[in-house]
Structure formats: structure tokens, C-alpha cells
Amino acid sequence: MLRGEVTVNGKAVKELGTKADPNQDHIKVRGKLISPAGTREKRYFLINKLRGYLSSAADPKNRPLVAHLLPPSARRGLHPVGRLDFNTEGLLLLTNDGEFTRHITAAKSRIPKVYLAKVKGMPPDKAVERLRRGIAIDDERKVRAEVRMLRESKTNAWFEVILHEGRNQQVRRMFDAIGHSVIKLVRTRIGNLEEKNLKPGRWRKLNEREVKTLKGPHQTRIATKRNIQSKTRQRQTKTTTRRRREGGKRV
Numbered sequence: 001m002l003r004g005e006v007t008v009n010g011k012a013v014k015e016l017g018t019k020a021d022p023n024q025d026h027i028k029v030r031g032k033l034i035s036p037a038g039t040r041e042k043r044y045f046l047i048n049k050l051r052g053y054l055s056s057a058a059d060p061k062n063r064p065l066v067a068h069l070l071p072p073s074a075r076r077g078l079h080p081v082g083r084l085d086f087n088t089e090g091l092l093l094l095t096n097d098g099e100f101t102r103h104i105t106a107a108k109s110r111i112p113k114v115y116l117a118k119v120k121g122m123p124p125d126k127a128v129e130r131l132r133r134g135i136a137i138d139d140e141r142k143v144r145a146e147v148r149m150l151r152e153s154k155t156n157a158w159f160e161v162i163l164h165e166g167r168n169q170q171v172r173r174m175f176d177a178i179g180h181s182v183i184k185l186v187r188t189r190i191g192n193l194e195e196k197n198l199k200p201g202r203w204r205k206l207n208e209r210e211v212k213t214l215k216g217p218h219q220t221r222i223a224t225k226r227n228i229q230s231k232t233r234q235r236q237t238k239t240t241t242r243r244r245r246e247g248g249k250r251v
């Protein structure tokens with residue numbers, strides 16, 4: 001300000017504490033117009049986070065930030081929607097819309113987040129069942145997850161984990177609690193938002209429909225292949241029953 005980089009209605013303002021109203025005055029900082037709150041264009045991005053990036057808007061230790069995966073022109077004013085650990089990979093939203101962030105991260109929204117977890121060793125079924133029923137992580141109240149074993153080798157097992165709440169490092173702490181620590185963790189879905197074509201480290205804008213869906217009524221159920229198949233089966237059964245009934249009437 002003292003350098004005359006701020007102008008109000010075309011005049012340089014150097015006096016600290018000078019008042020101006022962005023709703024009425026034309027305020028520029030280094031030639032850039034300051035938009036009144038609420039009129040700023042809302043922007044929504046989806047990135048495929050790499051390991052070794054911090055889900056934070058700033059870092060005193062100067063580690064790479066998730067916003068650095070976007071070009072400088074796009075990343076201005078963005079913050080990550082929730083957190084993925086430094087070493088977690090996968091889908092993460094970035095936006096400048098605080099309300100959107102509150103909605104997606106609020107426990108009461110119960111927007112499911114789906115992860116692929118590779119764990120050390122092969123947890124016995126009983127231990128996995130504890131994750132489903134609810135398990136205490138540290139001294140906090142119990143947390144649970146939908147957990148499905150995908151495959152196993154001699155040394156590792158892979159699980160699909162669906163969380164409906166987002167406690168700090170929840171997946172890692174849950175598997176730690178059964179003695180099988182997570183070696184690799186990838187978020188593959190946020191609500192019904194899934195992206196198979198976004199390569200690690202790449203990003204894209206969300207389209208209007210995607211933003212609307214995420215903002216909309218809570219998506220407590222995930223459209224997984226299994227429940228799509230089961231819905232299709234239910235629909236087919238209903239159609240067959242109806243046809244039989246109609247056929248019956250005609251006879």
C-alpha cells in the first residue's frame with residue numbers, strides 16, 4: 001500500500017487504514033480489480049494427487065502443495081476440499097468455494113469416499129469384520145467402514161474401503177489397529193465422482209452437472225458395479241413379473 005500499488009476509484013491510496021467498499025468502490029491491487037465477496041467466479045477442479053504433495057493452501061516447510069499440480073494461472077485462490085495424507089494418492093477436489101468445501105467435508109453430508117488400500121500381510125476375516133463393525137482408533141470413539149477384500153498375495157492384501165465420515169488418517173489408523181498397516185492408499189471416488197482417465201498428477205475442471213450433483217442431496221449410496229447390477233436385476237425381475245401378469249390377463 002505504501003508503494004502506491006493500491007488504487008481506489010483510480011487514485012493511489014497510501015494511507016494505512018483508508019476505508020473502501022468493494023461493493024461500491026473500484027479497488028485495484030497492482031492493477032487487478034478486487035471483486036466483492038460473493039461475486040467471485042466459483043471454480044472447481046479435480047486432481048489426481050501424487051504421493052509427496054501436501055493437501056494444504058500453504059506450508060511453512062515449503063513442501064510441494066497439491067495446488068502446484070495446477071498451472072499458476074489456475075491455482076490462484078484455491079484450497080483443497082478436505083485432506084489426503086502427504087503419501088495418499090488419488091482424487092482430490094480444489095475450489096475457491098468455501099460453502100462447497102463445508103458441504104463435502106461435513107460429517108452430516110455423509111458423502112462416501114472410496115479408497116483402494118494395499119496392506120501389509122493378510123488380515124484374517126475376523127479382523128476385517130472388526131473394521132466393518134466399528135473399531136476404536138486411539139482413544140477416540142469407534143469408527144467403521146465398508147470393507148471388501150479385492151485380492152491377496154503371499155505378502156499383501158488389497159481392499160476397497162468406503163468411508164462415510166472423514167476422521168484424520170482414518171483408513172491408515174483403522175488398519176494399524178488390526179496390525180496390518182497400509183502401504184499404499186489411493187482415493188478412487190468422491191460421492192459418485194469417479195475418474196479413470198485422469199492420469200496421476202493431472203487435473204481437470206468439474207462440469208456444472210458434477211458440481212450440482214456434489215452440492216445436491218446427499219449421495220449416501222455409491223453406484224458401485226455391484227449395486228448397479230443388483231438394481232438392473234431388480235428392474236428385470238419387475239419387468240418379467242409385469243409381463244407375466246399382463247400376459248396372464250390376456251389369456
Ligand code: URA
Binds near residue numbers: 088171
Ligand atoms: N484415510 C487415511 O488414512 N488417509 C487419507 O489420506 C485419507 C483417508
